[in-house]
Amino acid sequence: MQLITTIAAMRAARAEQTLLGLVPTMGYLHAGHLSLVRRAKAECGCVAVSIFVNPTQFRPNEDFSRYPRDLERDLALLAAEGVELVFAPSADEIYPADFGTYVILPAADEVLEGAARPNHFRGVATVVCKLFNIIQPTHAYFGQKDAQQTVVIRQMVRDLNLPVEITIAPTVREADGLALSSRNSYLSPSERAIAPQIYQALMAAQARYQAGERTAATLKHTVAALLQQEPAFHMEYISAADPLTLRELKLIGPQGALLSLAVRLGSVRLIDNLLLTEV
Structure with a gap:
């Protein structure tokens, strides 16, 4: 398993693959993430997992600074699943000082999570678009728990003609029904x-x-x-x-x-x- 932290190195590693399934995450992995990894592995053979706590999708009063992080634990879990590539960039690698381009879907900010968390989906769409451009997966896997996110990503892929097939997997739950998060x-x-x-x-x-x-x-x-x-x-x-x-x-x-x-x-x-x- 390769741990990659730069865009240039990620692109070089990607060039060696044909089919590639991407599972975008913010880390602190749970069984829901791993179920997506297994599906990507079964359907694509080669899997890349991104681990990046994306600052642009958090509002100033939200939990960006305390969002749970444990890269060492995450890497051990992914190695056990046979993941080939892990992309774990710094915030500066994704958003350099002069960064100023965002992907905006106005309708997403009018309802549900978008209305409750202004600019949240601007951050989500932007980072996912960047990950797709950097990693260039043939397939990408997301969970149904973040339902509005799945709608936003599908529209972005359709509107921007991005060459990636999106798969939405069912929500994974604890035995008592609580959605994993x-x-x-x-x-x-x-x-x-x-x-x-x-x-x-x-x-x-x-x-x-x-x-x-x-x-x-x-x-x-x-x-x-x-x-x-x-x-x-x-x-x-x-x-x-x-x-x-x-x-x-x-x-x-x-x-x-x-x-x-x-x-x-x-x-x-x-x-x-x-x-x-x-x-």
Whole structure:
């Protein structure tokens, strides 16, 4: 396994490969990341994993400085998976002092995570575009947990005609249903004990959908009513949106819906979602 920290070295290593699957990460890897690595390995043979805590997608009051990092641990996990290339650049390598070009998808900042975190998706789209240009993967792998991110990346790839095939894999969860996230490490034991109620509330709404309920407000109320029973939860938003456009729905049609939410639990901000589809 090669650990690469510069753009020039990454491009030189890439030149030796034909098919290459990329798994972009911010490190502090968990089983969700590793499931993407295994899929990339199975489909492409050669895998590159980027480890970069991207400063441009954090707001000034967010957790960039304390975001969990453990490169040595991450490298050991990736070596065990047979990863060939790990790209772990510095911030200065990605964003030199005179950097001034960003990828902006205006609609992404109007809804859900974009509305809650202004300029977040400008940072996401810019760094992913740069990674695609630097590493030039044939395939790239992302998880469904960051649902709006997947919509943004697919649109960017389509709009800019980037020659990379995007694969979105299902959310990986703990045995009790909590979606895996590096930020779960922030949870106290008592917070961790109640965090699975988020998924349980989403599942309750899914059950109503499967029973025939198609009114978006009713499904969102189902989620909210259950989470409001736990005082530690502070809702930021609950959404039932078109899975492709992320526009809020009143009535869910054949296209289904992305049921998503953001919840604060203590100092930790957790997101999760389910895709509601007709069976």
